[in-house]
Amino acid sequence: MGGLVGEGKGKAVLRACGCAVAGLFLIAGCTTDGTPKGGAASGSPGTSATPSGTGASGTGGNGASAPAAGPSSSARVAMPPVDESKQPKTAAEARDLLGRSTVAERDLGPEVVRSTPYESGPGRWPVLDESCVWQTEGLPDDVLATSTRHFHIPAGDGRGRVRINATVTVHRNREESGWETARAMEEVLRCPEQKRREGEDLKSLWGGAFYLGEQMNEWTEDAFTETGDYVSEQDGGPYPYTWSQAQFGPVTVAIAAKGAQGVTNDDLTVYVAHGTGQMMIQAKQELGKAAG
Template sequence: MPRLDESKQPVDAAGARALLGRIVIDREAFGPGVVRSSPFESAPGRWPVLDDGCVWQTSALPPDVLATSTRHFQVPAGDGHGRVRINATVTVHRTREESGWETAHAMEEVLRCPGQVLSAGEELKNLWGASLYLGEQLNGWTEDAFTESGQYVSEEDGGPYRYVWSQGQFGPVTVAVAGKGAAGFSDDALNALVVQGTSRLMIQLKQALAKEGG
């Protein structure tokens, strides 16, 4: 892990949005076969919140978040498999401590809600998660790693199919990629897409905020 250059941390929303532009990824980061979905980017200024009924809602950005971006991709149906969905999210917090709390909240949400409603007709089931600090169980790529997996069920796409989420942190920023599988698409192939996307995000994040020379 490189050292964080705190002088490069954004101090306001405009600086955070500029930083997002250096970190976010496009379809090329995942390799061939992945295309943009429509809509491509989530609405700016909105934040996902898991309510008491384990249903995802959106609200205004919380005070600790300067900016966030979620981009949507897919592997179109073909070659014997259904449509695969992929989301890539980058969130810029005010401080390193606040980005760490985001990971802690993610773990709490899995424990509280192993079943979650994403939207009308879309659900996650049998979720479990794991969090590893830097140095634990060969975690050498992120200050705080979080993984979540389970099953994805959709009225439109069917299921249950594999669902996986991978999140990393460097300084005040978290990056994450989620994958929703499909019939005929192997778990290993889905995992590889999520790892590829998360790795590219972390490389670009470290390039943006690390001290020169490590």
């Protein structure tokens, strides 16, 4: 892990760049629990996404969307304590939780469809090697199960195909899920240029994170986001790329989005923020203690 993370998970130096997380939810017009204001975005990439039931969101000189009407208090899910009795103890229990915590295409927007292949198996794990190339390996000891679903928004209306991945990982305990975020922070410092697979690269990566209570983070125990450029032999580029991860107890959830021609980073942010927030709500409902 090295000294970048420091004691425990520590106040890593990357948190100085944590404004990326605040910007992620400000641009998307989200509440502080990670849910988009006014519900799911109805616009498609390349257009101004206007949440259903709200007025149009203008864009100011700082690039942030003008405030939209927020959801009712019933749409907000506070940070409950984790109910240890609900926490998965076996791989089978973890795989069952995966299915109840991740998102489907309808949760991301009406224009989002499944990709092929759709869902990865729960027994493989991505690892960034010393050469900054992503590999897949068997699950480490601290992970009970993980799964990634693949979606896309078909090309059309002057823009290219947008790719979206949603990942849920169930660790054995909260400490190990926290270390997953710490490793992500270290990886972006170590490898600002990464190879996803042959013919597909991520460039100029930077990121930041906030613990619960820091800046705008009132919706997850630890929030991390990473942005940069996506380049591929198939799709061209560079195009915007963004990835957001959140933690609740032993669970981490993440959304990654790769842009295309005619798609801005702000367009991607709507889907990333909405998907991550939705999965966090589901994780809290599955593992949180009931009120009273």
